[in-house]
Amino acid sequence: MTTQNSNSADVSTAQETTHDEVLLSVNNLKMHFPITRGIILQRQVGSIKAVDGITFDLMRGETLGLVGESGCGKSTTGRAILQLYEPTDGAVVFEGQDLTDINSGELRRMRRRMQMIFQDPYASLNPRMTVGSIVGEPLEVHKIGGSRREQQQRVQELLEIVGLNPYFINRYPHEFSGGQRQRIGVARALAVNPSFIVCDEPISALDVSIQAQVINLLEDLQSEMGLTYLFIAHDLSVVRHISDRIAVMYLGKIVELADREVLYENPLHPYTQALLSAVPIPDPQVEKKRQRIILEGDVPSPAEPPTGCNFNTRCPQVMDICRQYEPSFTDVGEGHRVACFLYDEVEALNEAGQPVAVAA
Amino acid sequence: MANLIEVRNLQTQFFTQDGIVHAVNGITYDVAEGETVAIVGESGSGKSVGVMSLIRLIPEPPGKIVNGEVNFDGQDLLKLNEEELRQIRGNRIAMIFQDPMTSLNPVLTIGRQITEALELHLNMNREESRARAIELLELVGIPDAGARLDDYPHQFSGGMRQRVMIAMGLSCNPQLLIADEPTTALDVTIQAQIVDLVTRLQSELGMAIIWITHDLGVVAGLADRVLVMYAGFIVEEGPVDVIYGQPRHPYTLGLLRSIPRLDLGRQKRLIPIEGLPPDLLDPPQSCPFAPRCPFVIDKCLEENPPLMAISAVRSSACWVDLSDVEIYDTSADEQVEAVA
Ligand SMILES: Nc1ncnc2c1ncn2[C@@H]1O[C@H](COP(=O)(O)OP(=O)(O)OP(=O)(O)O)[C@@H](O)[C@H]1O
Ligand SMILES: Nc1ncnc2c1ncn2[C@@H]1O[C@H](COP(=O)(O)OP(=O)(O)O)[C@@H](O)[C@H]1O
Ligand code: SF4
Ligand code: SF4
Ligand SMILES: [Mg+2]
Ligand SMILES: [Mg+2]
Numbered sequence: 001m002t003t004q005n006s007n008s009a010d011v012s013t014a015q016e017t018t019h020d021e022v023l024l025s026v027n028n029l030k031m032h033f034p035i036t037r038g039i040i041l042q043r044q045v046g047s048i049k050a051v052d053g054i055t056f057d058l059m060r061g062e063t064l065g066l067v068g069e070s071g072c073g074k075s076t077t078g079r080a081i082l083q084l085y086e087p088t089d090g091a092v093v094f095e096g097q098d099l100t101d102i103n104s105g106e107l108r109r110m111r112r113r114m115q116m117i118f119q120d121p122y123a124s125l126n127p128r129m130t131v132g133s134i135v136g137e138p139l140e141v142h143k144i145g146g147s148r149r150e151q152q153q154r155v156q157e158l159l160e161i162v163g164l165n166p167y168f169i170n171r172y173p174h175e176f177s178g179g180q181r182q183r184i185g186v187a188r189a190l191a192v193n194p195s196f197i198v199c200d201e202p203i204s205a206l207d208v209s210i211q212a213q214v215i216n217l218l219e220d221l222q223s224e225m226g227l228t229y230l231f232i233a234h235d236l237s238v239v240r241h242i243s244d245r246i247a248v249m250y251l252g253k254i255v256e257l258a259d260r261e262v263l264y265e266n267p268l269h270p271y272t273q274a275l276l277s278a279v280p281i282p283d284p285q286v287e288k289k290r291q292r293i294i295l296e297g298d299v300p301s302p303a304e305p306p307t308g309c310n311f312n313t314r315c316p317q318v319m320d321i322c323r324q325y326e327p328s329f330t331d332v333g334e335g336h337r338v339a340c341f342l343y344d345e346v347e348a349l350n351e352a353g354q355p356v357a358v359a360a
Numbered sequence: 361m362a363n364l365i366e367v368r369n370l371q372t373q374f375f376t377q378d379g380i381v382h383a384v385n386g387i388t389y390d391v392a393e394g395e396t397v398a399i400v401g402e403s404g405s406g407k408s409v410g411v412m413s414l415i416r417l418i419p420e421p422p423g424k425i426v427n428g429e430v431n432f433d434g435q436d437l438l439k440l441n442e443e444e445l446r447q448i449r450g451n452r453i454a455m456i457f458q459d460p461m462t463s464l465n466p467v468l469t470i471g472r473q474i475t476e477a478l479e480l481h482l483n484m485n486r487e488e489s490r491a492r493a494i495e496l497l498e499l500v501g502i503p504d505a506g507a508r509l510d511d512y513p514h515q516f517s518g519g520m521r522q523r524v525m526i527a528m529g530l531s532c533n534p535q536l537l538i539a540d541e542p543t544t545a546l547d548v549t550i551q552a553q554i555v556d557l558v559t560r561l562q563s564e565l566g567m568a569i570i571w572i573t574h575d576l577g578v579v580a581g582l583a584d585r586v587l588v589m590y591a592g593f594i595v596e597e598g599p600v601d602v603i604y605g606q607p608r609h610p611y612t613l614g615l616l617r618s619i620p621r622l623d624l625g626r627q628k629r630l631i632p633i634e635g636l637p638p639d640l641l642d643p644p645q646s647c648p649f650a651p652r653c654p655f656v657i658d659k660c661l662e663e664n665p666p667l668m669a670i671s672a673v674r675s676s677a678c679w680v681d682l683s684d685v686e687i688y689d690t691s692a693d694e695q696v697e698a699v700a
Binding site for chain 2: 295
């Protein structure tokens with residue numbers, strides 16, 4: 001099986017990847033899920049703040065890695081951006097249009113430009129559909145497949161692009177391995193010619209020997225088609241490999257965002273530092289010399305996040321101010337942003353008694 | 361150190377409707393007292409079946425241990441009756457599993473689950489066992505242990521449940537702890553807590569550990585020796601530094617090459633292992649890695665190489681000499697300083 005392909009030119013015209021055009025702009029995005037009690041009369045007794053005010057830009061052609069521990073809101077972020085959930089607050093401006101503020105017809109048209117690849121290649125494909133109808137379905141939904149014959153041709157082309165044999169078109173998902181199923185998911189996402197793909201842990205369910213196949217495929221497709229990725233993962237080694245920039249999430253918020261190399265060489269946020277130090281490195285010599293920052297305790301519930309900095313219950317460097325106020329997401333230079341009082345010069349309190357951060 | 365357990369030519373099969381699954385195909389290895397041995401390999405390579413066979417936890421039928429010996433402290437575990445085995449399981453050999461939720465009883469309190477084993481194996485009374493349970497929970501770092509004893513498993517987080525499993529595993533001072541992917545379901549920061557905990561407990565209590573994982577990074581920080589499994593065979597075996605420094609089996613080499621490393625600069629391109637592992641219902645007579653192996657020669661297709669000693673401390677099951685092959689093509693990579 002190969003990951004290279006030669007005939008992708010007719011799928012989409014390759015684009016320049018200079019990363020200087022904003023494709024997607026996420027502003028103060030919030031996604032709160034209501035917690036309800038009562039069987040007949042449901043009353044809301046609280047809310048899960050799965051995503052609680054995040055802001056970032058995504059440049060055309062780049063890969064932004066989104067990392068963080070289970071339950072911190074990565075998938076919810078991806079889904080809220082694609083409007084698979086209706087965000088509680090905030091704006092998602094994609095190719096110039098605020099997706100939270102357009103009618104359903106316009107949204108449907110925009111959906112063609114944005115696709116998602118899911119974590120679990122076993123659960124995400126309908127077991128009763130053939131590979132042909134799985135990959136062809138988006139063509140039908142968006143009525144862009146042309147005649148039956150044209151559609152079939154297009155599906156076979158897509159299978160070839162993702163390194164699957166086009167003769168597999170009439171087979172069912174259970175006849176494929178995990179890595180092959182993930183390729184089917186990728187082919188389906190590519191069917192409508194998207195410019196932006198949310199990859200939600202696309203390799204987590206795969207064996208290490210197969211993961212590299214799918215990573216290489218995603219990289220090839222990006223350089224050939226100029227795709228933009230939001231790459232969600234909890235494996236920081238993989239994220240470092242594939243991303244241009246990386247955002248670290250903790251309990252519904254982005255705590256640090258930086259260029260890939262900058263983040264790994266000069267992590268500023270205490271959580272990022274702990275996260276990086278926890279990643280095991282497959283080299284006994286290196287491992288012997290490493291000093292781990294072992295965090296105490298677990299991630300608090302997103303239904304009751306701590307007041308102040310939401311990392312203060314586990315932070316090795318917590319200060320008094322961290323329990324009272326929330327640090328702002330400050331640019332410390334060249335687009336390296338961090339939300340932590342260690343880097344947030346507090347100069348004055350405003351009338352409400354809130355500290356006012358002075359941007360560096 | 362003396363050998364604590366000696367596994368000889370262990371072979372386990374499953375007799376299913378579709379045919380015989382050749383899950384473990386004659387594996388031989390030793391674990392010394394106090395030693396940590398890691399077993400790595402991709403899913404389905406026989407890691408779990410291999411260790412569950414040691415204490416006969418294989419569902420029979422369809423499973424059957426068709427061959428082999430497991431010598432533990434002078435007796436062959438495969439020849440013991442169920443009662444004799446029960447004296448060893450959970451007592452001298454303890455096991456912790458990947459998913460603590462399925463291995464904890466959801467309707468019993470955490471405290472009861474620990475005290476039960478203590479009362480059974482160590483003949484403690486209620487009070488003694490309760491005191492010891494608190495001690496154990498404190499040992500594995502559960503805050504406010506006395507108060508948490510009456511909680512149910514669902515009231516604990518994933519990391520805390522895994523700690524409870526470890527506390528239970530350690531409750532009878534085992535000589536051997538078998539851990540089957542105990543951190544796979546956990547986040548890296550929690551994984552670091554657990555690895556740290558187990559290493560600390562081992563240096564205090566001195567038990568031997570068999571740690572199954574597919575994460576080569578975890579192995580590097582934890583193990584003395586590593587066994588690499590593929591298609592039910594051990595294909596490479598030796599001290600962890602030696603194996604990682606210069607792998608001598610193409611599968612081990614392929615694994616190390618295919619994973620991105622946090623401490624290296626962007627590798628130009630990952631080198632995947634192409635293809636898939638063989639179907640264990642119909643295993644080939646050739647070397648099982650041959651269809652995916654970049655070093656394959658004619659002999660590989662004719663004869664499956666046995667695990668052969670290539671030095672005093674290591675063995676490999678391969679016909680080809682890889683001693684000159686470099687793992688990382690460092691010339692092409694922009695190297696960056698190791699992370700802190
Ligand atoms: N539909 C929903 N209703 C209520 N709560 C939800 C819903 N979806 C997610 N949540 C909650 O929101 C939080 C964030 O979930 P999310 O799935 O985004 O996490 P994640 O970072 O993707 O985690 P993982 O790494 O485990 O996939 C969690 O506490 C989760 O339980
Ligand atoms: N109860 C069972 N019935 C049939 N086949 C089984 C059973 N348990 C395991 N196997 C098969 O044995 C092989 C080895 O499995 P296992 O040891 O669980 O792999 P892993 O290395 O992932 O732990 C696999 O092919 C698996 O499908
Ligand atoms: S703001 Fe305070 S508690 Fe939060 S990460 Fe920084 S130092 Fe730690
Ligand atoms: S014996 Fe041959 S096919 Fe098998 S791993 Fe060695 S070189 Fe590859
Ligand atoms: Mg998720
Ligand atoms: Mg297993």
